[in-house]
Structures are given as C-alpha cells and as structure tokens.
Amino acid sequence: MFDLHRLRLLRELKHRGTLAAVAAALSYSPSTVSQQLSLLESEAGVPLLEPVGRRVRLTPQAEILVAHTEAVLERLEQAEADIATSLTDLTGTLHVASFQTAALSLLPTALTLLRDAHPRLRVQVTQMEPERALPALLARDFDLVIAEEYPGNPNTRPAELEQEDLREDLLRLAQPQAAAPAGPRDALRALADQPWVMEPEGTAARHWSMTLCRNAGFEPDVRFESTDILFHVRLVEQGHAAALLPDLVWCGRPPTVALSPLPRGWQARRIFTAVRRGRSGHPAVQVCRQALRQADHSP
Template sequence: MLDLRRLRLLRELAHRGTLAAVAEALSYSPSTVSQQLSQLEAEAGVALLEPAGRRVRLTPQAEILVAHTERILEQLERAQADVAASTALVGGEIRVAAFQTAVLALLPAALTVLARDHPRLRVHLTEAEPEQALPALLARDFDVVVAEEYPDSPQPRPAEVDVEDLLADPIRLAHPPGRRTPRSQAALAQLAGHPWAMEPAGTAARAWAVAVCRKAGFEPDVRYETSDLLLQIRLVEAGHAAAFVPDLAWNGRRPTVATRPLPKPQAHRRVLTAVRRGHAEHPSVLAVRRALALARETYTSLSKTLQEHRKDS
C-alpha cells in the first residue's frame, strides 16, 4: 500500500523542483525528505528519482504517481468542502494572494465584507504577482489567487484550476508632462525616443507592453524596471518615463498624469480569481469570491467619476 504522506512529498518535489525547497516548505530536513522518498520507492517497487546534475528529477513512473496523487488530493479537498458546507458557520483560515493593484483597489473592501459577514474566517493576504502566485496555488501555498491576463497573453490553465472572471481593467498610456499626448497607435511612435517604465522582463505585463510598442513601430527604451505600478506613476509624474497604467492603479481616483486609451484589442487586461478545482465549492472560497465581487461593484461605482473626468478632459 502506498503511503499518502510520502506521495504528497513526491508531488511537492514535482512542484517545487528540489529536495531543499520541499524541506523548507514543509519544515522538514532535506535528509528526512530523501529518506521518505526512498521508502516510497520501496513501496512502489520502481525507481522514482534519477540524478540530474546536482539535482534529481522524477522518472516517468514518478510522474504517473504524481498524477494520481493530484486526483486523490482534489477528492480530499472536495470532501473537506462538503463537510464545511454542512455547518452553519464559515471559519478557519484562508490564504489569498493578489497582485499589487488588486490588493490596493479591491482587497480592502473585500476584507471589510468578510470581517462583517464571516468574523470567524481568518484571511491571510499576500501580495504576489501571478507568475509566482499561480504555481504556489497548485503547490497549496494559497487557496485563492487574484491574477491578471493581458491581451494575447493568457496564463496557463492546468486542469486542476478553476478560474472566474472578476473584471476587465482598461490600460492607458500614462504620458509624461510637457509632451503632446498621443491619441492613436500611430501617434504612440512619438514616444519612440522617450524612456519607459515597465515591469521586469519575463512577466506577461512586460511582454504585452513591448508588443504594443512594436506594433506602433518602435522598440521601447526601458530604463526603469519594476513591478510597483505606484513607482511607475511617480516616474511619469516626474517626467522621467512613459508607462502603461491600468485603471485599477488609480483606485477610482483622478489620475495625476495625462492618460489616453490604447487601441483595441490591447486596451484591457482581465482580472480573475483562480482556485484549485477541488476547493472551489468550499464555503470559505465562495465567501472570498463573493466578497471580491462586492468589492468590484464598489470599485466600479467609484471609477464612474473617473470616467466622466476623462470624457470632459
């Protein structure tokens, strides 16, 4: 009989990549993890790990076991959700990860709703970009992830993940002061020689932003790399850079720099929630998604004033 605890260690190795990472995540010593996996090999009767330089990698037989373990853990989460749904109260702890602008614009109102409606639910919130948060969701480090998808850059959606759209977030050109604000994709080329602030290379936001500039006929001069959109805005305010800024970054307030819409279909990013499929019906997950939906309505109401300002400007 295969031991489920050891199967979970094998699954953790598949997600985290190294024995040291598994040990750190689970508060074990690397030698303990190695010993438990050796015992799992004896139980399975086949080799599960093979050397790969200074690391180890999973054999095809180990991959088979990991796939079965995923299905077992999903079923266990469904069982937990059914038990939790049979009680009258939503409680315990839920771990939420969200990117910066969602944390600023949506999570405070959502936390207010949760504190009011479910005072026994403890929410642990972490600011994390989707590139880190979504793999961590599969590794069971988070229960709910608020993520973003840029046009033509959809995030991978493993079969174990349940995704719901939250809102469409317009992205606009934030123009440095003292320059004529371009109003079309062709006019965007006026900024060909201007410095840009963008998110780091390797992120979906950066790939999207570079593609928009290339469609306008130039390669952006990216001098400032940061995932902090508030810092990007400060750089634009000071005249040091141009940037692409989504509406969520203003949190329903009037922009402090000139902005203009981008040509469709590049004009919106999608904001979504992602959870593990087996956990999707858990009352705490449903409560968080409902609270985020209510926070979206509050944000939408606040942003109407911003939209009217743009029509008048």
C-alpha cells in the same frame, strides 16, 4: 497501500523542483524528505527518482503516482468543502495571493465585507505577482490567487486549476506631459524617444508592453524597471518616464497624469481568480469570490 504523506512529498517535489525546496516549504530536513521518498520507492517497487546532474527528476512511474495523488487530494479538498458547508459558522484560514493593483484597489473593501459577514474566518493575504503565485497555488501554498492576463499574451491553463473571471481592467498610455490629441498608435509613436518605466523582464506585463511598442514601430528606451506600479505613477507625474497604466491603480480616484487610449485589441487585461480543482465549492472560497465581486462594484 501507499502512504499518503509520502505521496504528497513526491507531488511537492514535482511542483517545487528540488528536495531542498520541498524541505524548506514543509519545515523538514532534506535528508528526511529523501528518506521518506526512498520508503515510497520501496512501497512502489520501482525507481521514482533519477539523478540529473546534482538534481533529481521524477521517473515515468513517479509521474503516474503523482497523477493519482492529485486525484486523491482533489477528493479530500471536496470532502473538506462538504464538511465546511455543513457547518453554520465559517471558520479557519483562507490563504490569498494577489498582484499589487488588485491588492490596492479590491482587497481592502473585500476584507471589510468578509470581516463583517464572517468574523471567525481568518484571511491571510500575500502580495505576489501571478508568475509566482499560480505555481505556488498548485503547490498548496495558497487557497485562492487573484491574477491577471494581458491581451495577446494568454496564460497557460493547467488542468489542476479552476479560473473565474472577475473583471476587465482598462490599460492606458500615461504621458509625462499633456500632448496634442492623436490616434492610439500615433500617441505611442510620439513617445518613442521618451524614457519608459516598465515591469521587469520575465513578467507578462513586460512582454505585453514590449510587444505593444514594437507593433507601433519602435523599441522603447526602458530606463526604469519595477513591479511597484505606484513607482510607475510617480515617475510619470514628475515627468521622468512614459508608462502603461491600468485603471485599477487609481482606486476609483481621478487620474493624476495625462492618459490616452491604446490600440484596439490591446486595451484591457483580464482579472480573474484561480483555485485548485475541487476547491471552488469550499464556502470560504465562495464568500471570498463574492466579496471581491462586491468590492469591484463599490463606489
């Protein structure tokens, strides 16, 4: 019989990549993690790790063990959900990660609804971009992630995660000053010589923004980079840059800058929630998703 704690360490190594990262996440020393994995190798009777430079990677046999560990942990999460469902009072802690605009526009109202309906449920929120939050969800750092998917740039769909659509969020061209009416592509081209503010390289938003501009026939002069969408708004307001802004940034208030529609097929991003497979039936996850849907329709 394999030791479940050691199996979880092996799974953590697959998702986090290094012994040091596993140790830091679980508050162990790297030597303790290494020792426990050596004991697991003895239990398995086969090598589970092989050196690659100064790091290690899982052997094919280790990958088999991790796959079975995922199945076991999924069943344990279902058991936890069943126990929580059997109780009359919802308690415990729900760990949520959200990107900025959803955190600004949807989460405060959702948290109010959850506090009023389930005062003993503790909701802990971390603002984090989906590129980091979704892998962290797989690594069990979070219970639920609010994420985004840009048009023409679909996310990977790990089998270990379950997604549920929350809403579509319109995306618009934000101009540093009002311009004469023009078609979507003409409006973009009219800003070809303007400075732009975009999210940093490596983000889905940046990839989508660059592709949109290139399809319109120009290479944008990205003079400002930030994950802070409010900084984008301020730069446009002060006439320093053009930007591509989602409607959620206005939190239901009137826009403070001139906006133009984008070309067909590029006009909206998909907002969704993600949980680990087997976790969607947990009452805390269900009430959080319900609160987010209600918040989305609040005035």
